[in-house]
Amino acid sequence: MKVTKTYTIDECLEGCKAGNRQMQEMLYKLTASKMLAVCMRYAKDRMEAEDVLQMGYVKIFRKVKDYRGDGSFEGWIRRIMVNTAIESYRKNLRMLNVVPIEDAYEQPSAGFDFSSLGMQDLMKVIQKLADGYRMVFNMYIIEGYSHKEIAETLGISEGASKSQLSRARAILQQEIIKMEGFGYATHAG
Amino acid sequence: MQHMPDKEFDQLFRDKFEDAEIAPSANLWANIEKQLEPKRKRSMPIYWMAAASVAVAITAMLVFQKSEKIQLRADNVTAAVVEPSTENVVASANDNNEVSKTVITDASTLAPVRTPSVKASKVAPENKLQNFQLALQLNTNEDRLPIKQQDVKPLDVLPVRELITENPTVIAYQPQQNTADNMISETDPITERKGIRNVGDIVNYVVDKVDKRDKKLVRFNTDDDDNSSIVGINIGFLKFNKKNK
Numbered sequence: 001m002k003v004t005k006t007y008t009i010d011e012c013l014e015g016c017k018a019g020n021r022q023m024q025e026m027l028y029k030l031t032a033s034k035m036l037a038v039c040m041r042y043a044k045d046r047m048e049a050e051d052v053l054q055m056g057y058v059k060i061f062r063k064v065k066d067y068r069g070d071g072s073f074e075g076w077i078r079r080i081m082v083n084t085a086i087e088s089y090r091k092n093l094r095m096l097n098v099v100p101i102e103d104a105y106e107q108p109s110a111g112f113d114f115s116s117l118g119m120q121d122l123m124k125v126i127q128k129l130a131d132g133y134r135m136v137f138n139m140y141i142i143e144g145y146s147h148k149e150i151a152e153t154l155g156i157s158e159g160a161s162k163s164q165l166s167r168a169r170a171i172l173q174q175e176i177i178k179m180e181g182f183g184y185a186t187h188a189g
Numbered sequence: 190m191q192h193m194p195d196k197e198f199d200q201l202f203r204d205k206f207e208d209a210e211i212a213p214s215a216n217l218w219a220n221i222e223k224q225l226e227p228k229r230k231r232s233m234p235i236y237w238m239a240a241a242s243v244a245v246a247i248t249a250m251l252v253f254q255k256s257e258k259i260q261l262r263a264d265n266v267t268a269a270v271v272e273p274s275t276e277n278v279v280a281s282a283n284d285n286n287e288v289s290k291t292v293i294t295d296a297s298t299l300a301p302v303r304t305p306s307v308k309a310s311k312v313a314p315e316n317k318l319q320n321f322q323l324a325l326q327l328n329t330n331e332d333r334l335p336i337k338q339q340d341v342k343p344l345d346v347l348p349v350r351e352l353i354t355e356n357p358t359v360i361a362y363q364p365q366q367n368t369a370d371n372m373i374s375e376t377d378p379i380t381e382r383k384g385i386r387n388v389g390d391i392v393n394y395v396v397d398k399v400d401k402r403d404k405k406l407v408r409f410n411t412d413d414d415d416n417s418s419i420v421g422i423n424i425g426f427l428k429f430n431k432k433n434k
Binding site for chain 1: 193195198199202203205206208209210211212213214217218220221222224225
């Protein structure tokens, strides 16, 4: 209501650098939903994700003066979000070594089609992964980190990063097949 | 339903999440705003702290200045103990008076010498004997044996009077000035050697390390057992130093 003009993300940059509260809010409104989706992938649940989101934005507004314009502004914001999520994970390494029962799953032989599954469904599956698997999966597959980078960031070996990734894939496929089966079953029923 | 290679699998996830959006809770921005707030006001407390510390320094100075009266008595006691000043008195007394020589030879220690100085400053010339006894009583407070010899002997010797009449100006002024100077110049190195015994010593030690000026930021007199009192303050525009007074 107060702000009649809508800005693009890049137009918010100068105002944010100047510490203008209205421009900060505008940037938040433009980017928050996307960033929450990022945080959700790294978090166990929505509450944890929103905590990370909040920390991330506070960090963004405090560090925005350091943004030199290499790469897109949105990409920079996203990077800070991912880093905040990883930091938060490292701070609560509580369940790192708890290996879930699903670990016993084997690579499914059958292929599947999950175009019918929505993003929300996949999000649920990802969030069910053990913390370590979820980290490696997100960092490698979605964010495009190398195994070497992941190993350095999380303080594990490259081999561990690789094996955790393939296990994460296997678990995800298994879970998706289960969901599809459930979906067909309900359709059929 | 066919087998899906890893690359394809990964790509599908990437596509699904690339533009994913999930609306955050309505109150989240308010929380972020709240967290950003304190940073704006952060510069204020520094000024407040500066103002507060100046206020504390000033009030401390005023408080300690008031209690100085008590401090002064304690200083006089230490002044009497200082030896160089009393030796001056001995010299002056010897030059001017034959009688005082006899007194000094009677009791070979320094203790009796102090009797003329005390007398000179306090005693009126009328009641010599009473005054003399008074002076002796003062000395006995210091637990020195030679004084008791004098208790008997000098009573017969009358001419102590001359000492009083001839020298009062010299003796009365000299010791006080001398002792005051000596006292302060001596106490300083002593306090530094003493080590740390109380809060005043700690403050002095820290200020010594930090402030290399001649007149320190804050200087405490830590001679007393419990009460350390401020001897000097130097905050640029505000200077206060007991030594100068």
